[in-house]
Amino acid sequence: xxxxxxxxxxxxxxxxxxxxxxxxxxxxxxxxxxxxxxxxxxxxxxxxxxxxxxxxxxxxxxxxxxxxxxxxxxxxxxxxxxxxxxxxxxxxxxxxxxxxxxxxxxxxxxxxxxxxxxxxxxxxxxxxxxxxxxxxxxxxxxxxxxxxxxxxxxxxxxxxxxxxxxxxxxxxxxxxxxxxxxxxxxxxxxxxxxxxxxxxxxxxxxxxxxxxxxxxxxxxxxxxxxxxxxxxxxxxxxxxxxxxxxxxxxxxxxxxxxxxxxxxxxxxxxxxxxxxxxxxxxxxxxxxxxxxxxxxxxxxxxxxxxxxxxxxxxxxxxxxxxxxxxxxxxxxxxxxxxxxxxxxxxxxxxxxxxxxxxxxxxxxxxxxxxxxxxxxxxxxxxxxxxxxxxxxxxxxxxxxxxxxxx
Numbered sequence: 473x474x475x476x477x478x479x480x481x482x483x484x485x486x487x488x489x490x491x492x493x494x495x496x497x498x499x500x501x502x503x504x505x506x507x508x509x510x511x512x513x514x515x516x517x518x519x520x521x522x523x524x525x526x527x528x529x530x531x532x533x534x535x536x537x538x539x540x541x542x543x544x545x546x547x548x549x550x551x552x553x554x555x556x557x558x559x560x561x562x563x564x565x566x567x568x569x570x571x572x573x574x575x576x577x578x579x580x581x582x583x584x585x586x587x588x589x590x591x592x593x594x595x596x597x598x599x600x601x602x603x604x605x606x607x608x609x610x611x612x613x614x615x616x617x618x619x620x621x622x623x624x625x626x627x628x629x630x631x632x633x634x635x636x637x638x639x640x641x642x643x644x645x646x647x648x649x650x651x652x653x654x655x656x657x658x659x660x661x662x663x664x665x666x667x668x669x670x671x672x673x674x675x676x677x678x679x680x681x682x683x684x685x686x687x688x689x690x691x692x693x694x695x696x697x698x699x700x701x702x703x704x705x706x707x708x709x710x711x712x713x714x715x716x717x718x719x720x721x722x723x724x725x726x727x728x729x730x731x732x733x734x735x736x737x738x739x740x741x742x743x744x745x746x747x748x749x750x751x752x753x754x755x756x757x758x759x760x761x762x763x764x765x766x767x768x769x770x771x772x773x774x775x776x777x778x779x780x781x782x783x784x785x786x787x788x789x790x791x792x793x794x795x796x797x798x799x800x801x802x803x804x805x806x807x808x809x810x811x812x813x814x815x816x817x818x819x820x821x822x823x824x825x826x827x828x829x830x831x832x833x834x835x836x837x838x839x840x841x842x843x844x845x846x847x848x849x850x851x852x853x854x855x856x857x858x859x860x861x862x863x864x865x866x867x868x869x870x871x872x873x874x875x876x877x878x
Contacts (some may be wrong), residue, residue: 479661479693480527480550481517483512485559487545489719490516493557502558507716508729519545519554521717529660532687532694534708536701542717543697549663550695551580580617581610589666593638593649598632599625601653617656624652627686627808629775654692664696668703680707705729713737726754752830753787753823755858756842756851764791766807772799782841783814790841790849793818825849827858834858 476844479781488497489774496515500509507518520542527533537543548554549561554567559569563583571579585606593602600621601608625631628648638646647668668676684707686844687694698704704711705874706727713736714723721733727752761782764770775781775796783792802813817831819840833840842851 478526478530479529479564479782480533480695481524481560481562482526482546482549483560483562484525485520485523485546485549485561486557487519487542487549488516488517488557490514492516498557501717518717520549520556523714523717523719525712525719525722527693527695528709529693530691531709532683532696532700533710533712533714534696534704536698536704537712537714537873538699538715541699542666543699543714545696546714547695550661551584551586551663552576563820581606581657583659584663585657585659586659587647587654587662587664589669593646595638596865598635598637599630599641599649602638602649603656606653620656620658621652624650624656625718627655627689628652628682630703642675643671644679647671647679650681651686653742655686655692656753660693662692662694664694666699669698669700674839676703683707689695702744706746713740719747726750726806730754750827751823752821752825752827752840752842752853753851755827756823756853757853759790759841759849761790761849762794763813764810764812766810768799768803768810771810772796772803774798781837782818782839782849784849788848790818790843790847792816792821793838794839821853831857 486501488494488501490497490670491697493516495514497510497514497518500513501507501518501521505513507521510516516669523542523546525533535543535546535694545554549556550563550568552561553569556569563579565580568579577785594605597605600618603624604617604621607620612620622631622634625634628651630645630648630652631644633641638649641649647670650667668679671679678829680703683694696707705728708725710724711728712721713720713728715736721728721737723731729741729744732741760784761786764783764785766774771794775794780793780795782790783794785791785805794810794814797814798815817838819830819836819838821833821840822832823842823844829851830840834853837855840853840855841849842853844850
C-alpha cells in the first residue's frame with residue numbers, strides 16, 4: 473500500500489505550445505479561458521492549464537483522459553521531455569524543470585524508468601541485452617548488469633527467454649521486456665505512457681494483472697497514463713481524470729465511480745461495470761450484533777427494532793443470524809434458547825471483495841456478514857444495498873444530464 477510521503481508534485485502547471493507561450497495565450501489560459509478559445513484567439517495550443525496533483529510514494533497513480541486531454545503532456549513534464557510554461561514539477565523534492573544537461577540525464581537515469589506504448593526494443597539485441605541496455609549506458613560492468621537484467625526478467629516471468637530476440641516474442645512478451653528494462657536499474661519511479669494500449673484486450677488485461685502482481689512485490693511509485701477508464705479503475709490506487717488540459721477529478725476508483733464530480737465523469741462511469749470496482753468496505757454499515765449469550769427476552773426486545781441481527785461470540789466472531797420469526801418459533805416450542813434459534817447459513821464477505829462477487833449471495837435475501845482476516849465481524853451489508861449501489865451511478869448520470877438541459 474502507498475504511504476503518505478509525496479514523491480511527485482505538479483503545482484499550478486501550465487504548458488502552452490506555440491512560438492510565444494508566455495504571451496497572450498498564457499494570459500487567457502490563466503484566466504480560465506477554454507483551450508479551444510485560446511487557440512482561436514492566439515493560435516497557441518494549451519496542453520496543460522493550472523494542473524496540480526501529487527503522487528504518493530509506492531502508489532499507482534493513473535492519469536486518464538481522451539486524446540487532447542493533456543495526460544501525456546503531464547507525464548512528460550515529470551522527466552522534462554516538456555518544459556513547462558509556468559508552475560513547478562517536483563520529484564522527490566527536486567525541481568525537475570530547473571535541471572539541465574548531464575544533471576538532468578543523471579536524474580532521469582537514476583530516479584525513473586519509462587515504459588512506452590510501442591515496445592521500443594532493439595531488434596538486433598537479445599532480450600537480456602535489451603533489458604540491461606540502460607545499465608550499459610551507465611557503464612555498469614557486464615556481470616552486474618546481466619545479473620540485474622535477469623532479476624528483472626524473473627519479475628516479469630521471462631527468464632527463459634533471455635537469449636531470444638524480440639521478433640521471436642509475442643506483443644505481450646515484448647511489452648514485458650520493456651517493463652523489465654525499466655525495472656532493471658531499480659528506479660524509484662516508473663513512468664508508463666499508454667504502456668498497454670497497443671496490446672490486444674486479453675493480453676492487455678494479463679499485463680494489468682502482471683503489473684499489479686509485480687507492484688505488490690517491488691512497491692514502486694508508478695505514474696500511469698491511459699485513455700481507458702476501465703484500465704484506470706482496475707489498476708489505480710488513485711485516478712486523475714483530465715479533459716481539455718484541466719484536471720476534472722482526483723480520487724480512488726471507488727470515489728470516481730460512486731461520487732462523480734461532473735457530468736463528464738458521470739457519463740464516463742455509467743458504462744463501467746461498477747460491481748467490478750466497488751468494494752464491500754465502501755458500502756458496509758455497522759453490524760450492531762447480538763451476543764450469543766444474550767438473554768432470550770432481551771434478544772426478542774432488540775429484534776423489535778429490526779427484522780434480524782447478526783450474532784457474535786465472546787471473541788467477536790460471527791456465529792450466525794438471528795431473526796424475529798426464528799425467535800418466535802423457538803418460543804412457541806417452549807425452548808427459550810438463543811442458540812437453538814440462530815441460523816448458521818449466513819453469507820460472509822471480506823471487505824476487499826467487490827460487489828460483483830456478492831451478487832449471488834445477495835440474491836439469497838440474507839444480510840451479509842463482513843468479517844476481517846481473523847473472522848471478526850466488522851460490518852454488514854443488506855442484500856438490497858448491493859443492488860441499490862449498482863444502480864446509483866446511473867441515477868447520478870441522469871441527474872447531471874437533467875441539470876444540463878434544465
